[in-house]
Amino acid sequence: LVIQIFEYNGSAVVAMVGKNCFAIASDRRLGVQLQTIATDFKRISKIHDHLFIGLSGLATDVQTLYQRLVFRHKLYQLREERDMKPETFASLVSAILYEKRFGPYLCQPVIAGFGEDDKPFICTMDSIGAKELAKDFVVSGTASESLYPVKPCTNQIWFEIQKASYKKCNEAEELFETISQALLSSVDRDCLSGWGGHVYVVTPNEIKERILKGRMD
Amino acid sequence: MECVFGLVGKGFAIVAADTSAVHSILLHKNNEDKIMLLDSHKLVAASGEPGDRVQFTEYVQKNVSLYKFRNGIPLTTAAAANFTRGELATALRKNPYSVNILMAGYDEESGASLYYIDYIATLHKVDKGAFGYGSYFSLSTMDRHYREDMSVEEAIELVDKCILEIRSRLVVAPPNFVIKIVDKDGARDYAWRQSVQDVTTAAV
Numbered sequence: 001l002v003i004q005i006f007e008y009n010g011s012a013v014v015a016m017v018g019k020n021c022f023a024i025a026s027d028r029r030l031g032v033q034l035q036t037i038a039t040d041f042k043r044i045s046k047i048h049d050h051l052f053i054g055l056s057g058l059a060t061d062v063q064t065l066y067q068r069l070v071f072r073h074k075l076y077q078l079r080e081e082r083d084m085k086p087e088t089f090a091s092l093v094s095a096i097l098y099e100k101r102f103g104p105y106l107c108q109p110v111i112a113g114f115g116e117d118d119k120p121f122i123c124t125m126d127s128i129g130a131k132e133l134a135k136d137f138v139v140s141g142t143a144s145e146s147l148y149p150v151k152p153c154t155n156q157i158w159f160e161i162q163k164a165s166y167k168k169c170n171e172a173e174e175l176f177e178t179i180s181q182a183l184l185s186s187v188d189r190d191c192l193s194g195w196g197g198h199v200y201v202v203t204p205n206e207i208k209e210r211i212l213k214g215r216m217d
Numbered sequence: 218m219e220c221v222f223g224l225v226g227k228g229f230a231i232v233a234a235d236t237s238a239v240h241s242i243l244l245h246k247n248n249e250d251k252i253m254l255l256d257s258h259k260l261v262a263a264s265g266e267p268g269d270r271v272q273f274t275e276y277v278q279k280n281v282s283l284y285k286f287r288n289g290i291p292l293t294t295a296a297a298a299n300f301t302r303g304e305l306a307t308a309l310r311k312n313p314y315s316v317n318i319l320m321a322g323y324d325e326e327s328g329a330s331l332y333y334i335d336y337i338a339t340l341h342k343v344d345k346g347a348f349g350y351g352s353y354f355s356l357s358t359m360d361r362h363y364r365e366d367m368s369v370e371e372a373i374e375l376v377d378k379c380i381l382e383i384r385s386r387l388v389v390a391p392p393n394f395v396i397k398i399v400d401k402d403g404a405r406d407y408a409w410r411q412s413v414q415d416v417t418t419a420a421v
């Protein structure tokens with residue numbers, strides 16, 4: 001009996017860019033292989049008002065990594081007296097992950113934020129810090145290819161759904177609809193993720209947090 | 218296999234654990250208390266390798282006491298749970314402990330709470346949780362009957378339902394269980410549910 005370590009807890013995270021806004025969403029299931037432990041697990045955390053990180057993968061490393069990143073960001077805030085830019089933060093996450101190259105944190109982060117001039121920025125990386133910048137959307141979570149550490153985690157079906165449903169120049173409400181439908185239809189094909197969704201739609205002036213009710217199974 | 222489960226009610230939290238100490242096919246003893254009093258208002262129900270279980274829970278208990286002595290105030294349940302998770306996480310990639318923990322506690326400000334901490338240091342605050350093969354039965358039973366803000370009587374009824382389910386459906390069902398409760402008056406034994414009792418014989 002071989003356990004797939006990236007699929008141990010089950011997870012799904014997606015981020016999308018819209019017109020002057022971005023959205024980041026995750027599922028809410030915390031499982032231990034076939035068993036569901038909780039249906040309110042938070043995978044997305046706010047680093048500051050214009051920067052969010054969603055971590056998929058092994059839950060214990062999600063928690064450890066999140067604590068380390070909040071620590072590093074707080075130190076940065078004390079020294080620089082300002083918030084970190086998302087590009088800088090992505091490089092920080094990448095460096096922290098590569099530090100553990102031969103004993104990695106088993107997570108795939110998705111980073112979303114506003115950069116210079118409130119330009120939306122999203123990126124994902126694999127568990128050893130290989131950054132993948134994208135202009136439109138990024139995904140991570142339980143997938144068949146998750147054992148291969150270098151390739152970014154993308155579910156083939158999810159990818160197709162994203163491509164089909166994504167339209168450029170989405171306003172905040174439209175973006176919310178797009179990302180919610182994409183998340184729900186993707187997790188419905190994956191038994192290890194789901195039990196609802198958690199969506200953050202962020203514009204330069206406000207953060208809208210919403211809980212989705214999907215198929216609860 | 219070890220069965221541990223617990224739930225949160227109105228102003229209290231209850232945890233139950235089996236009391237068998239097993240080594241392969243042999244039952245060493247059937248009154249092993251796996252629920253430890255962490256401090257006056259906290260309980261830790263642990264399951265896993267016996268050596269690790271005792272060592273790790275005692276380590277946490279002593280550190281929680283040390284904090285109280287040094288700082289004059291006790292840790293909150295959330296803080297104790299996060300400390301426990303930190304220790305498990307640090308040891309995970311060096312010398313892992315094989316211990317699963319359900320930590321129940323009562324705090325003045327936040328009321329009763331239950332924390333699920335598994336052996337790879339995944340921490341989550343839950344209303345109901347369980348470990349072991351028994352969890353397949355107890356979690357489903359609790360999903361069916363659990364409600365927010367249950368009274369002690371209702372919660373014990375649910376715990377007994379779970380024990381009955383485990384006893385009737387698990388092939389290697391443990392015979393005896395201990396139930397402990399924590400509320401504003403502190404952490405204490407609630408009851409034992411014994412179907413097999415130790416027989417003492419006169420010395421020859």
